[in-house]
Amino acid sequence: MEFGIFTIGDVTSDPTDGTTVTENQRIKNTVEIAKKAEEVGLDVFSTGQHHNPPFVAPANPAVLLSNIAAQTEKLHLTTSTTLITTTDPVRIAEDYSYAQHLSDGRLSLMMGRGNTGPVYPWFGKDIRSGIPLAVENYNLLYRLWREKNLDWEGKFRTPLNGFTVTPWPLDDVPPFVWHGSIRSPEIAEQAAYYGDGFFHNNIFWPTSHTARMVQLYRQRYEYYGHGTASQAIVGLGGHIFMRKNSQDAVREFRPYFDNAPVYGHGPSLEDFSTQTPLTVGSPQQVIERTLSFRDWAGDYQRQLFLIDHAGIPHKTVLEQLDLLGEEVIPVLREEFAKNRPADVPEAPTHESLVLRHREGRDPIPGGGPGSRAFTDREQARAAEKSGADQA
Amino acid sequence: MTGQTMKVVAVTTSLSEDSTTLKLTDRILAGLTSVGESVGIEVATENINIRNLASALTDMTLTGFRSEQLETVFATVAEADAVVTVSPVYKVAPVGLHTLFWQLIDEKALANKPVLIASTGGTPRHSLAGEAALRPMLSYLKGIVVPTTVFAATDDWGSMEGGRALSARVRQAAEELVSLTSTIIGASRDDLAEVAEGSHSEPVSRRAGGATSGAVRGVDDEFDPDRITPFAQLLEG
Numbered sequence A: 001m002e003f004g005i006f007t008i009g010d011v012t013s014d015p016t017d018g019t020t021v022t023e024n025q026r027i028k029n030t031v032e033i034a035k036k037a038e039e040v041g042l043d044v045f046s047t048g049q050h051h052n053p054p055f056v057a058p059a060n061p062a063v064l065l066s067n068i069a070a071q072t073e074k075l076h077l078t079t080s081t082t083l084i085t086t087t088d089p090v091r092i093a094e095d096y097s098y099a100q101h102l103s104d105g106r107l108s109l110m111m112g113r114g115n116t117g118p119v120y121p122w123f124g125k126d127i128r129s130g131i132p133l134a135v136e137n138y139n140l141l142y143r144l145w146r147e148k149n150l151d152w153e154g155k156f157r158t159p160l161n162g163f164t165v166t167p168w169p170l171d172d173v174p175p176f177v178w179h180g181s182i183r184s185p186e187i188a189e190q191a192a193y194y195g196d197g198f199f200h201n202n203i204f205w206p207t208s209h210t211a212r213m214v215q216l217y218r219q220r221y222e223y224y225g226h227g228t229a230s231q232a233i234v235g236l237g238g239h240i241f242m243r244k245n246s247q248d249a250v251r252e253f254r255p256y257f258d259n260a261p262v263y264g265h266g267p268s269l270e271d272f273s274t275q276t277p278l279t280v281g282s283p284q285q286v287i288e289r290t291l292s293f294r295d296w297a298g299d300y301q302r303q304l305f306l307i308d309h310a311g312i313p314h315k316t317v318l319e320q321l322d323l324l325g326e327e328v329i330p331v332l333r334e335e336f337a338k339n340r341p342a343d344v345p346e347a348p349t350h351e352s353l354v355l356r357h358r359e360g361r362d363p364i365p366g367g368g369p370g371s372r373a374f375t376d377r378e379q380a381r382a383a384e385k386s387g388a389d390q391a
Numbered sequence B: 001m002t003g004q005t006m007k008v009v010a011v012t013t014s015l016s017e018d019s020t021t022l023k024l025t026d027r028i029l030a031g032l033t034s035v036g037e038s039v040g041i042e043v044a045t046e047n048i049n050i051r052n053l054a055s056a057l058t059d060m061t062l063t064g065f066r067s068e069q070l071e072t073v074f075a076t077v078a079e080a081d082a083v084v085t086v087s088p089v090y091k092v093a094p095v096g097l098h099t100l101f102w103q104l105i106d107e108k109a110l111a112n113k114p115v116l117i118a119s120t121g122g123t124p125r126h127s128l129a130g131e132a133a134l135r136p137m138l139s140y141l142k143g144i145v146v147p148t149t150v151f152a153a154t155d156d157w158g159s160m161e162g163g164r165a166l167s168a169r170v171r172q173a174a175e176e177l178v179s180l181t182s183t184i185i186g187a188s189r190d191d192l193a194e195v196a197e198g199s200h201s202e203p204v205s206r207r208a209g210g211a212t213s214g215a216v217r218g219v220d221d222e223f224d225p226d227r228i229t230p231f232a233q234l235l236e237g
Helices: A023-039 A061-070 A089-102 A127-144 A185-194 A207-223 A246-258 A269-275 A283-297 A314-337 A350-358 A372-390 B020-038 B050-063 B068-079 B096-104 B129-140 B154-158 B160-198 B210-217 B231-236
Strands: A002-007 A044-047 A076-079 A108-112 A150-152 A160-163 A176-180 A197-200 A234-236 A240-242 A279-281 A302-305 B004-012 B041-049 B082-090 B114-121 B150-153
Touching: A002 A023, A002 A076, A002 A314, A023 A044, A023 A061, A023 A314, A044 A061, A044 A302, A061 A076, A061 A089, A089 A127, A127 A150, A127 A176, A127 A185, A127 B231, A176 A185, A185 A197, A185 A207, A185 B231, A197 A207, A197 A302, A207 A234, A207 A283, A207 A372, A234 A283, A240 A246, A240 A283, A240 A314, A246 A269, A246 A279, A269 A279, A279 A283, A283 A314, B004 B020, B004 B068, B004 B160, B020 B041, B020 B082, B020 B114, B020 B150, B020 B154, B020 B160, B041 B050, B041 B068, B041 B160, B050 B068, B050 B096, B082 B096, B082 B129, B082 B160, B096 B129, B114 B129, B114 B160, B150 B154, B150 B160, B154 B160
Parallel strands: A002 A044, A002 A302, A044 A076, A076 A108, A108 A176, A176 A197, A197 A234, A234 A302, A240 A279, B004 B041, B004 B082, B082 B114, B114 B150
Antiparallel strands: A150 A160
């Protein structure tokens, strides 16, 4: 199982002293956070994509991730998320392919739609087409990374004739793709259809809701014949703030919570901690809460924590990383490994994907022979044919 | 229609313990029960006070998700056969807390449900607030709002004449609600009866009983693997 952090790159004033870091400082801090993540033994660093204040997450995450790749050895780099709706799939294919080469395969992507209405028209798109854009654009991206001299025509982009992505993905194997969604069943379905991973950010929303999304994805993954439901590739977020003493954690975090963008000035810290997976307390409390995710999500592959938003000072974020590395992650690794069925796969790596590709075990979109989806299609076709014969 | 139960849920914003709004709710629910009796329908009533949901509604506005308490209340409304909404009028509109409830409940929450609008205010000048603000909102939620709305001003509680007029309006609105609701649930129960007889399944009387009418209405589960749109279909556009 992989453990890491994800950032949305917000530039928010620190409510305790009114100071705000500069964009330049926040960007440099982000690189330092990623390097520190590797240093303390985390596996994954993930960044969002943004085009508007108050965020300085990159408009093209491949730029930031390549910079971090150059300064790290093992850290796996990913996005949370790459905006598949408003970014040209051709540029996604080429930019991340390039970053995949630079990072020697330490790269994956998480697809997301983005939820900020004004962003869409800046790129000539319409938020009302969010789902159709995600569907068509990802289908194009999927093909761009697998078919050379591609001829393609769709609704949202100029056609392509004999187009080949440059550079071609490392070792003929595209980066692994996760699909992230908070509440759209279509996206869980999309992830299952392709045999890709499904990530739920698991913050700001009740567990009961997240559990249903994960279950839907698992069931459909099995339906499309990529494995059993328990073998589907699931990632979860988590929202934490720690101090050795839980009372200190609550006292220190409360002003950031009360004034945070998104949920600030609303529910109390206590209510929010009950209603959502937010955990503010000691490392032991974070360990217990995180281990409980398995009760409703099943054995999963990737756990990312949010630790750096709402104006929390950089120094504090680095201290959170120390606590994660020293006290939390080692225990989580050990505990999550216990009773984990042998047939539940680890999170895909470039090496495992290359092996899978060479052995001809790549997932077949929509389900190959032997899957229930395949059988259903055959039956539907047969029924249609006999209906036509009778007529 | 004899022997049936009709489940009516009142959604009331009563800001103090002994408010005139709550009094009006009680009058209307009693009116419904009495109209029901006269035509042999048992009316089961329940009142939900929005005041108790004030924080949960604000939180949902800010965070986008509903507390367990709200989830339960929304389900109660979804399972009702008919709904009564009662609120005080502030500045020519139902108090914001009350409209917020209807703004946050699911789309189509009132589909196929007769709805009765009632409100209270200081003077009769507020009497069209329910018509102007709530009727379109409840129609948007697919509710079938009965023609008569009930408005009670201070005069209605104080004078003999006002009291009599209010009683008459309550009676009129209650008759409209009960008669429309019994038509709708009666029809859907008969449909069920045919289906059940056709397939020789369990006795109709049990499945179509008042207690299960909410379950018959059903609540959409968009995360049900059997009900989602298959991806191939999404891909075709």
